[in-house]
Amino acid sequence: MEPKRQIVHIDLDSFFVSVERKFNPELIGKPVLIGGSAERGVVASCSYEARRYGIHSAMPTRQALKLCPHAILIRGSHGRYGEASREVTQIIHEMVPVYQKTSIDEFYIDLTGMDRYHDAYKLASDLRQKIIKETGLPISFGMASSKTVAKMATNAAKPNGQLLIPHGEEMEFLAPLPIRKIPMLGEKTCKKLYEYGIEKIGDLQRVDLRFLQTLFGKSGMFIWEKARGIDHSEIVPHSDRKSISTETTFHNDVKDRRTLETVLVSMTEELSFKLRKENMLTSCLAIKVRYANFETHTQQEKIGLTAAEHILIPGIKNLLTKAWDPNRPIRLIGVRLSNLTTGSYQINLFEDNEERIRLYQALDTINFKFGEKTVCRAAGMEIGTRNFNPFMRG
The missing domain is CATH 3.30.1490.100 (DNA polymerase, Y-family, little finger domain)
Incomplete structure (x- = not known):
């Protein structure tokens, strides 16, 4: 019998903003935008205080400043963020056997089989506290049976929190969430589902697979599985191709x-x-x-x-x-x-x-x-x- 998968998704909250706040504590509690010029740039990251005004990453900077004129716009520093990311990566590298770094501020960790020696959730919790203590950066994680559910659990745990979705409770956790929360589910797909009154993941869970396959072809199976928390994709530490x-x-x-x-x-x-x-x-x-x-x-x-x-x-x-x-x-x-x-x-x-x-x-x-x-x-x-x-x- 194969051991139950224990997948952890880690995300550094508002990473660029958090790093800037380490160097300038006066930014704490204020709406902060990191990104390009006010004329033609886009928002790379923003604080939770800025998000309350409807601002999000990839939004044109000028639009963000219209929504929140008193927001503080910072150009940012590649070197500063790269160094902070390396610090976090090193801590993870020293504490866990298998991890995948998918961006400067996001990681997946595979703790499957660790239950024979450790409490996997406690190990993830200890790792989070170690990162917070040693780097001073807020961090959230989700733990579940798959990468998809773990990532969605992280999003639910933010800001600066953690959430475990026990095996067998994936569908129950997903059901009340909007369908747009499913990773990789595009805007066009969501609009199509809205036309049929499907707004929550729970609505999607009740839909017949054949209906989704008729509507979306091969993608129908992908959508059906994601709504149920089914995701067999593995943690890939490094590319087979170097x-x-x-x-x-x-x-x-x-x-x-x-x-x-x-x-x-x-x-x-x-x-x-x-x-x-x-x-x-x-x-x-x-x-x-x-x-x-x-x-x-x-x-x-x-x-x-x-x-x-x-x-x-x-x-x-x-x-x-x-x-x-x-x-x-x-x-x-x-x-x-x-x-x-x-x-x-x-x-x-x-x-x-x-x-x-x-x-x-x-x-x-x-x-x-x-x-x-x-x-x-x-x-x-x-x-x-x-x-x-x-x-x-x-």
Whole structure:
């Protein structure tokens, strides 16, 4: 008999805001927005005091400031948040056997089988208290039989709380919640269900599976299972694939920087799209440069977890500057993204704005449907698709 699954979902509450409050306690109790400029930026994170005004992440900053004119807008610091995230990760790493980091402030932990030696819920509680004590950051967790229910339990426990959903009580816990609380259930799907009077998860639990399959096709089973708390997905500590890369050998050796950058942009776009398609993030980027005499140089850089080319492309260009000797012709150039982990791109980058978020959504929707590189940045268009790369040898 297999042991009952014990899955913990951990989320650092209003992470960016909490980190800023450590450095400036005067922000405590006030509506705080972290994000881009007031003109074109978006909210990356906001305090609970700001949320009472209807503000949420990914909302245009100007709209948020209209809802709460006295909110304090902070640009934020990548380095500060990265360091806080590493502190939390290290504590988790030392205390639990299997965990998955899905973003800078979110983790899944698998404590299945630990009941033979420890009380799994007590272990999770001790871990939470240790993080709070050592980092000073508020944190919430949910514990349940699956990743989906654990995540929903965390959301119910916020702010700064914890919640255990015992085995067999998943449906009872889910029933009174709105259907929009189900992770990965999109707005269009919810609207369709609202048309049939299905507003609570309990309503969804009473719906016949065949009805959902008629309405949503293959997704019907996914929706039916989520409403019942059924989720067999595993905790994936690290990707089976540690890195992805691509490289090009030029037919004629190249000295022109613009040509090299154009090739690198195309490569980086291709790899970042693959990351998003496979629900992966990278935290290390590298380039390889091989000169005409076959001498090869590499440069790499650690970055925050991302799958966004507007972060990766400038980084790759910067590495080219470090590796490139303008007086020597280049025979081969390549890009590698490594330290891969499972997780989705989050809107927590302060360069993000409304246009960029919509661009990503549009690019991925079209490319998922019609194939990679159907649409791409103008800088990468000169190269075309990888299959028809005019610079590729053989």
